[in-house]
Amino acid sequence: MALFDFKKLFGVHGNTAIGIDIGSSALKVVELKREGGKAILKAYGEIALGPYAGQSIGSIAMLSNTKIAEALKDVLKEASILTKESGVAIPFKSSLVTLIEMPALPEKKLAEIIPIEARKYIPVPIAEVTLDWWIVPKEKNDRVNKPKPEEEQKKPVGLETPRIVEKTDVLVVSIHNEILSNYNNVIKDNALNTSFFEIEMFSAARSLVVKSDTPTIIFDMGALGTKLYVIEKGIIRTSHVINRGSNDITQSLSKALGVEFVEAEKIKRNISTLKEADQVIVKEIVDLTLDYIWSETRNIINNFETKHGKHIGGVLLTGGGVSLPGFKEIAEQKLNIKAELGNPFGKVITPPFLSAALRDTAHEFAVATGAALRKLEELS
Numbered sequence: 001m002a003l004f005d006f007k008k009l010f011g012v013h014g015n016t017a018i019g020i021d022i023g024s025s026a027l028k029v030v031e032l033k034r035e036g037g038k039a040i041l042k043a044y045g046e047i048a049l050g051p052y053a054g055q056s057i058g059s060i061a062m063l064s065n066t067k068i069a070e071a072l073k074d075v076l077k078e079a080s081i082l083t084k085e086s087g088v089a090i091p092f093k094s095s096l097v098t099l100i101e102m103p104a105l106p107e108k109k110l111a112e113i114i115p116i117e118a119r120k121y122i123p124v125p126i127a128e129v130t131l132d133w134w135i136v137p138k139e140k141n142d143r144v145n146k147p148k149p150e151e152e153q154k155k156p157v158g159l160e161t162p163r164i165v166e167k168t169d170v171l172v173v174s175i176h177n178e179i180l181s182n183y184n185n186v187i188k189d190n191a192l193n194t195s196f197f198e199i200e201m202f203s204a205a206r207s208l209v210v211k212s213d214t215p216t217i218i219f220d221m222g223a224l225g226t227k228l229y230v231i232e233k234g235i236i237r238t239s240h241v242i243n244r245g246s247n248d249i250t251q252s253l254s255k256a257l258g259v260e261f262v263e264a265e266k267i268k269r270n271i272s273t274l275k276e277a278d279q280v281i282v283k284e285i286v287d288l289t290l291d292y293i294w295s296e297t298r299n300i301i302n303n304f305e306t307k308h309g310k311h312i313g314g315v316l317l318t319g320g321g322v323s324l325p326g327f328k329e330i331a332e333q334k335l336n337i338k339a340e341l342g343n344p345f346g347k348v349i350t351p352p353f354l355s356a357a358l359r360d361t362a363h364e365f366a367v368a369t370g371a372a373l374r375k376l377e378e379l380s
């Protein structure tokens with residue numbers, strides 16, 4: 001242990017962290033400060049990535065590392081963020097998430113055999129990916145047995161009493177090393193001090209406060225896709241991605257109304273300002289994409305409920321796509337579940353001067369806030 005904590009002594013770093021969410025259409029940052037043991041929102045910012053690829057706001061941008069680094073630099077500048085201590089959330093699509101059933105062995109043993117087992121599920125050589133994994137805790141009313149008690153797990157295998165082999169679910173996440181190296185370059189270009197890259201679902205699950213003990217589904221509708229994570233007592237039980245997002249709505253509007261993407265995006269974002277008759281037409285087109293998403297979401301909910309024998313009690317809506325007017329009510333009606341806009345600042349104190357502006361867009365910052373919370377935790 002160091003005799004002096006130089007960071008604290010000079011008041012640099014130590015108590016401020018940023019979370020970065022690199023999405024397909026927008027990049028978001030959230031800066032949190034720790035004061036008196038509490039996380040305080042210091043700054044936040046969002047920048048559309050489309051213009052960095054010569055495209056309009058809202059489009060999905062395929063960008064080089066240099067361009068992403070440039071966007072990051074710009075948004076940090078706009079938000080007047082100087083902190084270098086950061087954590088980065090990377091897109092769900094950059095990873096492969098697999099639920100593997102393993103024998104209920106001690107963690108150390110699991111760590112040895114997971115890479116071997118994971119070979120069966122990962123379509124590239126295991127040396128090319130970075131693996132991370134979490135044991136999904138079993139619940140009393142799950143259909144499968146509980147893991148062995150700790151003392152029994154410690155017994156040498158040969159001395160165990162004969163028993164039915166118990167199983168445990170392990171969530172294995174693999175990220176291609178090349179993808180990690182690309183994100184590393186983005187970070188290096190901005191001279192940030194980043195200690196982790198995590199898949200966005202872990203960030204969102206950390207920041208969104210799930211009040212109920214019953215399983216809740218996080219519904220993140222971005223531009224590229226809609227991601228669904230079932231959370232129970234703070235832990236991700238399952239994750240899914242539906243390959244339709246808010247960008248598909250803009251594309252449909254553009255085609256059906258015969259207008260450019262940029263115009264269609266404006267129409268989508270301003271539905272409530274249109275004449276009533278136009279609203280009806282636009283909503284019908286919007287529903288074409290949404291209906292597919294609702295039907296997939298219902299399947300995912302039904303499968304979870306059947307497999308685990310329990311109900312999903314609520315849905316938390318996040319991502320820019322859920323900003324459509326009346327989205328909460330539509331979600332409730334289509335899914336027959338209580339829905340609310342996810343509040344990523346439930347564990348964070350938000351200064352009053354930010355509150356009014358934040359109210360409309362807070363749900364877009366779940367991922368960035370979650371990454372910032374983890375980094376802040378690491379610093380303390």
Ligand SMILES: Nc1ncnc2c1ncn2[C@@H]1O[C@H](COP(=O)(O)OP(=O)(O)OP(=O)(O)O)[C@@H](O)[C@H]1O
Pocket residue numbers: 022023024025026027058091221222223224225226245246247250265268269270318319320321322323324364
């Ligand atoms: N007010 C609004 N009304 C309707 N749609 C909106 C509104 N604001 C943003 N969107 C849409 O939300 C999408 C962007 O959401 P978000 O920023 O969560 O996506 P992303 O994180 O870049 O995408 P992904 O998570 O799929 O990689 C865009 O398609 C945009 O058109």
Ligand SMILES: [Mg+2]
Pocket residue numbers: 023024222223319367
């Ligand atoms: Mg996103």
